[in-house]
Amino acid sequence: MTISDGVQQSFEQHIQSLNGKNIESEDRKDGFIAIGFDLNIHGQTIPLSVKYIDQKRWLLLPTVSVTQCNLPALDHVGNNGLICVKDHQGEMFDSADLFGLFKYAVDTAISILTNALESYSAGNREALYEEIDGYNQTVVSDDPIVIATHNPNQSDNLYAWCINLTKQRNTPQCHYIKYLVDRANQHPLSSSPYTAIKVTKISLPRIEDFVIPNLFTSFDEHWWEQQTLNFSTQQLDSLNKKSKFKIVLLEIPTPKMHTYLVISYYQDMTSNKYRNFKAQTLQRGWREYLLNRTGVESQFSSKKTVVIAGCGSVGSRVAEILVESDIDKLILVDYDDMKTDNVMRHYLGIQDVNQSKVSALRNRLQQNIPELEIVAYKTNILNWLISQNSEQLSEIHSIVLATGHPPTELEVCRRLYTYDTSVHVASGWLEAYGLGGHILGFNSNKDGCLKCLYYDDDGNPSNYIKTSLFSNPSGIVLSKNITGCAGAFTAYGSVHAMKTAVIIAEFVIELKTGLQSW
Numbered sequence: 376m377t378i379s380d381g382v383q384q385s386f387e388q389h390i391q392s393l394n395g396k397n398i399e400s401e402d403r404k405d406g407f408i409a410i411g412f413d414l415n416i417h418g419q420t421i422p423l424s425v426k427y428i429d430q431k432r433w434l435l436l437p438t439v440s441v442t443q444c445n446l447p448a449l450d451h452v453g454n455n456g457l458i459c460v461k462d463h464q465g466e467m468f469d470s471a472d473l474f475g476l477f478k479y480a481v482d483t484a485i486s487i488l489t490n491a492l493e494s495y496s497a498g499n500r501e502a503l504y505e506e507i508d509g510y511n512q513t514v515v516s517d518d519p520i521v522i523a524t525h526n527p528n529q530s531d532n533l534y535a536w537c538i539n540l541t542k543q544r545n546t547p548q549c550h551y552i553k554y555l556v557d558r559a560n561q562h563p564l565s566s567s568p569y570t571a572i573k574v575t576k577i578s579l580p581r582i583e584d585f586v587i588p589n590l591f592t593s594f595d596e597h598w599w600e601q602q603t604l605n606f607s608t609q610q611l612d613s614l615n616k617k618s619k620f621k622i623v624l625l626e627i628p629t630p631k632m633h634t635y636l637v638i639s640y641y642q643d644m645t646s647n648k649y650r651n652f653k654a655q656t657l658q659r660g661w662r663e664y665l666l667n668r669t670g671v672e673s674q675f676s677s678k679k680t681v682v683i684a685g686c687g688s689v690g691s692r693v694a695e696i697l698v699e700s701d702i703d704k705l706i707l708v709d710y711d712d713m714k715t716d717n718v719m720r721h722y723l724g725i726q727d728v729n730q731s732k733v734s735a736l737r738n739r740l741q742q743n744i745p746e747l748e749i750v751a752y753k754t755n756i757l758n759w760l761i762s763q764n765s766e767q768l769s770e771i772h773s774i775v776l777a778t779g780h781p782p783t784e785l786e787v788c789r790r791l792y793t794y795d796t797s798v799h800v801a802s803g804w805l806e807a808y809g810l811g812g813h814i815l816g817f818n819s820n821k822d823g824c825l826k827c828l829y830y831d832d833d834g835n836p837s838n839y840i841k842t843s844l845f846s847n848p849s850g851i852v853l854s855k856n857i858t859g860c861a862g863a864f865t866a867y868g869s870v871h872a873m874k875t876a877v878i879i880a881e882f883v884i885e886l887k888t889g890l891q892s893w
Contacts, residue, residue: 417492439484449491450502453513508634525557536569594654679772684756690777691722692876776802791819809871
């Protein structure tokens with residue numbers, strides 16, 4: 376499955392047609408081939424390398440890179456010299472057309488590099504400024520990325536969670552920085568391996584004040600000395616405070632958003648030398664940014680609070696979905712503990728058994744989305760509802776009824792109807808053996824409610840819900856019982872609970888009304 380000599384020669388001939396010089400091919404041990412050559416671009420001799428896999432079909436385009444030389448940072452070129460030809464999102468090509476793919480990659484890369492050098496000569500750095508976040512990531516690609524759980528631009532009280540890796544005497548401690556969090560009360564628990572260290576934030580007023588490393592150079596002590604020349608007197612004073620270990624968050628404004636570097640080092644206050652100097656990029660983990668990547672524009676002017684009554688197999692899955700939506704507060708209500716019987720169809724797992732469902736679910740969800748407010752009530756929904764007045768209910772975006780107990784849900788609807796406030800309600804339930812699921816959405820004091828489904832075709836009250844796939848006139852028992860008395864359960868699987876939960880979540884997010892079944 377290797378590339379033929381004829382195809383390889385066609386690659387080199389194409390480079391020759393571009394006036395490439397000093398062409399050399401090199402077989403790589405990892406199954407790749409690289410062709411190196413020099414090319415005159417914008418009056419400069421630039422060493423280039425094209426790398427491609429040694430196979431008769433290509434699933435990835437060849438990569439084209441500038442090799443080690445003295446060049447400034449350039450548009451669409453990584454610090455490692457890699458020229459950004461494609462972002463690979465949704466790309467489609469003929470994997471057998473090796474020459475066509477080679478020609479496209481090389482020609483496009485040369486065009487990008489030519490334009491980048493022309494822009495640099497003209498003093499135009501706008502394109503580079505727009506992608507400076509990506510460029511910085513290629514500078515520190517070998518270092519671990521710090522995760523920020525809060526937007527640093529909205530806080531001046533930041534702490535880094537660090538793991539101390541070195542404990543030798545007379546040796547500066549090496550700290551591995553894992554998280555960046557907001558406020559002192561976000562310190563890690565005493566039982567965790569992390570130590571919280573205060574962060575000094577320095578915000579640059581202009582992106583032009585940021586010293587961008589040249590190609591193939593790094594964020595090192597020399598770069599930091601150059602960067603500090605652009606700091607204000609006040610910013611320098613904040614750095615010169617006595618401290619054994621310093622963590623600095625450098626905030627850089629770009630045309631689209633702020634980008635960040637986390638700088639950490641020990642500074643000998645006598646010699647003013649740096650030790651264990653490290654620069655790391657920041658991975659955005661705050662909720663507003665993550666929501667934006669889903670296409671959701673969070674409306675922070677009107678907070679959305681959702682109550683989930685019943686945190687079983689369906690309710691827990693609804694919660695899992697809603698925490699990744701624009702819901703701002705989640706209220707979990709359930710009186711039960713997690714049991715092993717529920718593990719195969721519940722969001723929680725074996726490690727949560729014998730814990731309160733609402734507490735375990737809250738803890739698990741907040742590990743994933745720390746900024747989301749989640750409140751847990753270990754009680755039944757009627758007790759919670761009694762504790763609420765009309766003003767408190769007016770702040771509720773929606774109530775999810777997933778208790779699996781019709782008498783309780785009917786009583787909730789009856790009581791909600793007596794309040795002055797209209798609340799959106801979404802009730803969901805499953806058929807036995809996963810034969811179907813049903814979701815009813817309504818407004819508590821306007822539309823028809825859950826009780827409407829408990830009438831027969833003649834308008835008489837019935838104990839059987841209209842949506843059931845079974846007319847069940849003989850009262851057939853559809854539950855199973857394996858363990859004897861009090862061990863009855865309705866058989867359905869995780870996929871059935873998930874399907875129902877997805878539809879309930881849609882009803883909540885879009886405030887849908889009406890009946891939907893699957």
